[in-house]
Ligand SMILES: NC(=O)c1ccc[n+]([C@@H]2O[C@H](COP(=O)([O-])OP(=O)(O)OC[C@H]3O[C@@H](n4cnc5c(N)ncnc54)[C@H](O)[C@@H]3O)[C@@H](O)[C@H]2O)c1
């Protein structure tokens with residue numbers, strides 16, 4: 078297959094791109110290298126990918142001309158769409174960035190895919206956050222997703238509805254993947270496991286949110302290698318789109334899957350694991366959960382992905398964090414410069 082990976086300089090995009098390349102697929106990346114978090118980390122991931130022969134075009138998914146050109150030069154059989162404004166709490170600071178990338182950008186990309194001949198099959202990242210205030214756990218794909226707790230979640234839910242229309246009208250093959258709190262080496266500095274590590278090592282205090290009403294605050298933390306296997310499984314089982322040049326010719330595939338780990342861990346346990354692995358006691362502030370878009374608890378039912386994608390997560394939080402901590406220590410203690418070369 079020949080895959081356009083959007084968000085290729087991002088955390089998940091880097092891992093998926095290099096896995097595709099390793100097994101012999103054609104991969105071209107696209108990323109706008111925005112500064113939502115330290116762009117030097119994105120550049121270091123880019124350098125890593127370039128060493129394995131994956132090149133990233135610098136540009137925005139809202140740039141229609143650029144996308145059209147790319148599709149003219151390369152016949153993409155698949156698009157792995159990971160570019161987005163991620164992060165739950167930042168949506169309260171910069172709401173328009175979510176509309177720009179997660180809604181306008183998605184529509185732009187689908188417009189170009191719809192017009193392409195042949196149309197590619199599209200696999201894209203939705204989010205566990207679409208389950209919002211739903212308290213029925215574990216979350217299964219049939220559960221309600223109409224009560225988002227954050228604008229981020231609302232834009233991912235909107236993406237799922239937009240996917241429905243492009244499938245219905247234009248015959249695009251679309252698979253949405255609801256990732257559950259992904260972590261691992263080359264991860265995202267805005268995520269709790271990452272900045273907890275940084276702050277614990279610096280002796281800075283960390284805030285642990287506790288819910289007064291819902292009991293434990295926990296996440297179904299999912300290791301990056303498991304997510305990559307799920308993404309590859311989705312690409313491999315994606316059927317062809319059925320349209321050409323914007324016209325639908327027959328029924329096309331429309332799917333959505335949970336990609337989680339099925340074992341929620343309280344955030345306080347995540348901190349205890351980090352303390353043991355870093356051999357440093359954290360300075361902790363336990364605070365009652367603020368109204369910041371967070372949901373108290375996530376837990377994936379993955380039987381559909383197991384059945385249809387062969388998805389089977391194998392890394393527990395302890396093992397995965399060990400790999401993250403090893404990477405973190407090497408990257409930030411001199412390895413950073415070497416990695417960027
Ligand atoms: N990491 C998680 O825990 C998690 C969980 C659920 C869903 N997701 C989703 O998975 C996808 C990948 O997440 P990630 O953790 O790798 O995030 P990330 O921020 O590391 O990667 C996203 C990449 O997309 C790029 N980008 C953003 N807007 C763009 C635009 N308009 N045009 C071109 N490039 C743009 C960014 O520069 C970044 O490199 C996102 O869609 C995210 O919403 C992530």
Ligand SMILES: O=C(O)[C@H]1O[C@H](OP(=O)(O)OP(=O)(O)OC[C@H]2O[C@@H](n3ccc(=O)[nH]c3=O)[C@H](O)[C@@H]2O)[C@H](O)[C@@H](O)[C@@H]1O
Nearest residue numbers: 163164165204205206256257258268269284285286344371
């Ligand atoms: O699964 C998902 O769909 C989402 O997973 C993560 O979102 P989140 O689970 O909120 O991840 P973090 O921001 O790393 O938070 C993890 C946990 O730590 C808690 N937390 C966060 C920050 C903090 O200072 N203290 C604290 O206790 C949060 O309440 C949450 O329970 C990603 O950041 C989102 O992009 C993604 O869409």
